Amino acid sequence: xxxxxxxxxxxxxxVREEAGRSARDVIRKTGDFIRGRPILDGDSVDEFWALxxxxxxxxxxxxxxxxGRNGAGKSTLLKILSRIxxxxxxxxxxRGRVASLLEIGTGFHPELTGRENIYLNGAILGMxxxxxxxxxxxxxxxxxxxEFLDTPVKRYSSGMxxxxxFSIAAHLxxxxxxxxxxxxxxxxxxxxRCLGKLNSIAKDGRTVLFVSHSMGAxxxxxxxxxxxxxxxxxxxxxxxxxxxxYLCAVVPFAAASQEDVGIYRVRPxxxxxxxxxxxxxxGTDLPLALGDKTFSIGIDLDVVKPIAGAHVTLTLWNxxxxxxxTATSWDADQPLALRGGRQRVVAxxxxxxxxxxxxxxxxxxxxxxxxTLDAVxxxxxxxxxxxxxxxxxxxxxxxxVHSDAVTWSVTSDALV
Amino acid sequence: MQKLIIxxxxxxxxxxxxxxxxxxxxxxxxxxxxxxxYKQTVxxxxxxxxxxxxxxxxxxxxFSRIAGLPSDGGVPYPxxxxxxxxxxxxxxxxxxxxxxxxxxxANLIGKVYFPRMIVPTASVVVALVDFLVSFLVLMALxxxxxxxxxxxxxxxxxxxxLAFLASxxxxxxxATLNVKYRDFRYVIPFMVQFGLxxxxxxxxxxxIPEQWRLLYALNPMVGVIDGFRWCLLGGASPLYGPGxxxxxxxxxxxxxxxxxxxxxxxxxxxxxV
Numbered sequence: 001x002x003x004x005x006x007x008x009x010x011x012x013x014x015v016r017e018e019a020g021r022s023a024r025d026v027i028r029k030t031g032d033f034i035r036g037r038p039i040l041d042g043d044s045v046d047e048f049w050a051l052x053x054x055x056x057x058x059x060x061x062x063x064x065x066x067x068g069r070n071g072a073g074k075s076t077l078l079k080i081l082s083r084i085x086x087x088x089x090x091x092x093x094x095r096g097r098v099a100s101l102l103e104i105g106t107g108f109h110p111e112l113t114g115r116e117n118i119y120l121n122g123a124i125l126g127m128x129x130x131x132x133x134x135x136x137x138x139x140x141x142x143x144x145x146x147e148f149l150d151t152p153v154k155r156y157s158s159g160m161x162x163x164x165x166f167s168i169a170a171h172l173x174x175x176x177x178x179x180x181x182x183x184x185x186x187x188x189x190x191x192x193r194c195l196g197k198l199n200s201i202a203k204d205g206r207t208v209l210f211v212s213h214s215m216g217a218x219x220x221x222x223x224x225x226x227x228x229x230x231x232x233x234x235x236x237x238x239x240x241x242x243x244x245x246y247l248c249a250v251v252p253f254a255a256a257s258q259e260d261v262g263i264y265r266v267r268p269x270x271x272x273x274x275x276x277x278x279x280x281x282x283g284t285d286l287p288l289a290l291g292d293k294t295f296s297i298g299i300d301l302d303v304v305k306p307i308a309g310a311h312v313t314l315t316l317w318n319x320x321x322x323x324x325x326t327a328t329s330w331d332a333d334q335p336l337a338l339r340g341g342r343q344r345v346v347a348x349x350x351x352x353x354x355x356x357x358x359x360x361x362x363x364x365x366x367x368x369x370x371x372t373l374d375a376v377x378x379x380x381x382x383x384x385x386x387x388x389x390x391x392x393x394x395x396x397x398x399x400x401v402h403s404d405a406v407t408w409s410v411t412s413d414a415l416v
Numbered sequence: 417m418q419k420l421i422i423x424x425x426x427x428x429x430x431x432x433x434x435x436x437x438x439x440x441x442x443x444x445x446x447x448x449x450x451x452x453x454y455k456q457t458v459x460x461x462x463x464x465x466x467x468x469x470x471x472x473x474x475x476x477x478x479f480s481r482i483a484g485l486p487s488d489g490g491v492p493y494p495x496x497x498x499x500x501x502x503x504x505x506x507x508x509x510x511x512x513x514x515x516x517x518x519x520x521x522a523n524l525i526g527k528v529y530f531p532r533m534i535v536p537t538a539s540v541v542v543a544l545v546d547f548l549v550s551f552l553v554l555m556a557l558x559x560x561x562x563x564x565x566x567x568x569x570x571x572x573x574x575x576x577x578l579a580f581l582a583s584x585x586x587x588x589x590x591a592t593l594n595v596k597y598r599d600f601r602y603v604i605p606f607m608v609q610f611g612l613x614x615x616x617x618x619x620x621x622x623x624i625p626e627q628w629r630l631l632y633a634l635n636p637m638v639g640v641i642d643g644f645r646w647c648l649l650g651g652a653s654p655l656y657g658p659g660x661x662x663x664x665x666x667x668x669x670x671x672x673x674x675x676x677x678x679x680x681x682x683x684x685x686x687x688x689v
Contacts (some may be wrong), residue, residue, distance in 0.1 A: 058575070079686070082528070083422060083529035086422070086683040086684075087424055088424055091421065092422040093419070094421075100529075102527045107523070107527075111456065111523065152455075
């Protein structure tokens with residue numbers, strides 16, 4: 001695997017320098033050509049192991065997710081499994097027919113009609129002509145494009161072509177299905193259908209290898225999970241556990257603390273009598289699971305000068321910068337007595353059903369309504385993840401809260 | 417249940433069987449390229465007729481009228497030109513398409529496994545279909561001149577096959593190189609343009625002085641074009657044996673070289689393309 005570095009770009013270059021650089025470039029590339037090496041732009045070539053020491057078994061009928069941050073080697077692993085690139089070392093043993101779905105609509109030709117593309121794409125994915133013919137009606141029905149079968153695909157809306165592509169792929173019947181990030185496209189309703197289809201494929205006793213950044217989809221679809229980090233397999237086990245571990249590792253505020261909130265300070269606190277030092281969720285592991293309604297926010301303060309009656313106000317925002325709620329000790333009419341040194345203020349929420357997502361907090365300390373002593377804004381606070389608590393339509397627009405205290409009923413005297 | 421083991425160098429062993437297993441994909445790719453070829457054009461497949469016809473007119477004017485070169489025996493000059501032009505256009509088209517085929521299908525190659533040799537070979541087959549269509553022009557011209565080909569026409573398929581292999585070999589070679597070095601995208605049109613004049617397309621190979629003919633045959637298309645004229649124009653264009661042998665040998669050499677280089681580079685194509 002090859003990476004490239006560009007030299008530290010000089011900001012200004014004379015024409016002469018530029019010409020000299022180009023000439024050196026040509027000479028270097030010619031040298032590469034003679035030695036049969038690929039030409040790379042940039043100045044030096046780094047080779048590294050995209051994957052190393054990755055050993056695991058997947059049993060027949062298991063649905064396994066492979067997760068990890070960008071560059072962890074997930075796609076390389078799938079490319080090796082689906083024979084697109086050959087491993088430099090090592091060995092893979094597969095039992096059964098493999099089909100890989102590395103990108104929806106691979107090989108669609110825009111000039112060809114929907115009908116022609118079904119045959120083309122089917123063949124590319126490894127279906128025989130007879131198989132395609134047998135599944136033809138089902139494919140068309142699932143994609144919902146029967147009116148446009150004889151229209152070139154380039155005239156399709158993007159939604160239609162994605163639907164058609166997924167539909168073809170979904171009717172593959174391999175023993176092993178490799179799926180890479182296919183849910184990144186399409187609207188929520190379509191993603192839901194894809195998930196449902198993948199689910200039923202997995203339930204059919206077929207083996208599914210699934211790569212996605214959507215932890216919701218991963219939790220929904222798979223029972224076990226492999227975590228890759230910089231080309232190495234760092235963990236493999238039950239999905240719930242691994243997903244939690246992954247989220248703690250990659251998302252800074254999913255873990256625990258903001259060691260220093262200084263960078264979030266709204267205004268310099270020169271000689272303020274109190275400074276906010278850290279803000280963190282205490283007493284609970286992060287990320288929160290959807291359905292956990294109780295959590296406490298601990299705010300550590302450095303108190304320079306004791307204050308008899310301080311008030312703390314905090315505002316919770318979601319990642320879309322929608323305000324979830326504002327809570328303040330003014331409402332409770334509980335002035336806080338701060339002694340000197342390190343003090344901790346704890347705000348305990350006992351019934352706030354947050355929806356999945358990232359949350360940020362603004363905190364202000366004041367003595368009276370007019371005088372703010374210190375304030376921080378947009379401090380990453382916590383993350384809520386759906387670890388399978390909600391299985392129906394996990395890609396829904398969540399908003400800020402998710403209530404499970406909804407009851408449904410039907411009456412016939414609705415028009416009173 | 418089908419078992420598969422993937423490790424470095426493993427793909428080599430069942431290569432040709434694998435290639436056969438993927439024949440359906442091969443057929444589909446050929447069908448796709450043919451279907452797409454003349455989409456959204458007004459006259460469609462008629463382009464396959466018009467291009468050789470117009471080129472034939474120009475070459476006849478230049479080489480016969482202006483340069484005053486002789487034809488073979490009593491064969492009308494346009495027929496002589498066309499009999500050489502059709503295989504040449506097949507070769508040129510096949511070479512161009514095959515050379516660009518891997519890059520043109522990059523998204524496919526990066527996403528799905530199949531023996532990569534399918535792609536350039538399919539391009540050559542597509543060019544072959546164009547070639548067969550353009551044969552109608554030759555037939556029409558023969559009718560016009562009331563010229564009947566003799567019994568030798570039964571050997572024509574042999575030379576079509578030779579032209580096929582003559583374009584496949586360099587096609588594979590250049591397709592491989594083109595993946596790594598896109599310079600070849602610019603080299604090909606130049607080669608094709610050049611080749612039209614150094615191959616005996618607009619003139620008969622018989623105008624080449626005897627002592628140079630063997631050397632001239634180092635261009636594999638010389639043997640192919642000579643063969644075509646021999647088959648189509650009757651006794652007027654004698655077949656020059658040693659030259660044909662040289663052309664065939666060179667075709668074989670290029671084919672061997674092309675396949676070898678292609679196989680060597682095959683596993684890294686997806687990474688580089």
